């Protein structure tokens with residue numbers, strides 16, 4: 001007798017812990033004699049390709065993969081059933097809706113449900129598929145931790161570890177050269193990685209998208225730090241922006257890539273600060289290092305918990321739900337809730353209070369005295385008096 005089938009997809013930017021989720025889903029279903037697990041290569045796209053790129057995921061296929069970064073079934077943030085790219089004869093592209101074709105292919109394979117492991121974009125597709133009659137369960141992934149309805153996403157802790165190690169390493173070189181070091185970390189909408197690594201690494205300034213920064217406050221803190229410690233460390237999220245300013249981003253020319261590309265705000269800050277600080281600076285953009293490599297133990301555990309929970313949601317027929325971690329419990333929430341808004345850092349967030357409590361400048365009015373200046377000399381004087 002043929003077995004019941006569930007299809008796993010990994011979508012959006014990759015993230016440490018994806019393989020651990022896949023493994024947990026497969027292991028949980030291997031306890032159910034009637035079920036087997038398939039994987040669609042490159043998110044939903046594998047199912048839509050001709051020939052289909054769909055693989056069987058059995059225990060042998062997932063053995064030992066929980067320690068490996070990336071995803072064995074690959075990922076993408078392009079294409080999918082709602083925006084399948086088609087090339088015009090003149091080389092330009094347009095997109096088509098292939099949801100009906102997608103559903104037929106699921107039926108042809110005997111797939112009863114999909115477990116979609118992804119961030120905001122993938123959860124949005126999952127939600128839309130649900131509305132078109134596909135049984136979907138979600139698992140929240142993103143190093144940025146910007147998905148709502150879960151206290152944390154898997155991959156975030158690993159990214160924080162990597163960013164913190166970067167801060168630690170920059171401290172010794174900053175100190176040796178009496179420099180300002182600016183570390184740019186990921187976080188297009190939300191500054192969770194910046195905030196956590198700034199606290200863990202003991203940075204002096206932390207700039208995040210949610211708090212537009214006041215250059216005067218930042219320069220004041222840096223100059224004061226130079227006086228007392230002889231060097232300074234800034235952690236800045238890629239989506240940060242100055243008060244009345246814009247974030248540093250550009251449209252991608254990659255076909256079908258819907259997001260804008262971030263990267264470079266650290267260099268912009270260094271330029272802005274140059275006339276106002278008394279030390280030399282260097283900029284380090286950590287970039288995709290934060291997404292690569294082996295997941296931290298915390299993320300392996302969380303990914304495994306999410307994988308088991310997602311499998312159980314399918315077995316219980318709880319579709320349209322996403323595995324979630326809330327108040328120390330693994331639970332389930334409607335996918336719709338997770339995509340209703342970004343999980344922004346808020347003023348009353350514990351880590352904001354903590355950062356302020358240890359004197360980290362968040363770039364806004366709440367740090368130190370309101371200073372007015374126009375030259376580095378004035379700043380140094382203000383600093384000496386302060």
Ligand code: F6P
Pocket residue numbers: 013014077119142143144186187188238259262291
């Ligand atoms: O979603 C996480 C994230 O790491 C963002 O912080 C970053 O801007 C983006 O992905 C980059 O994604 P990619 O280079 O894969 O398009």
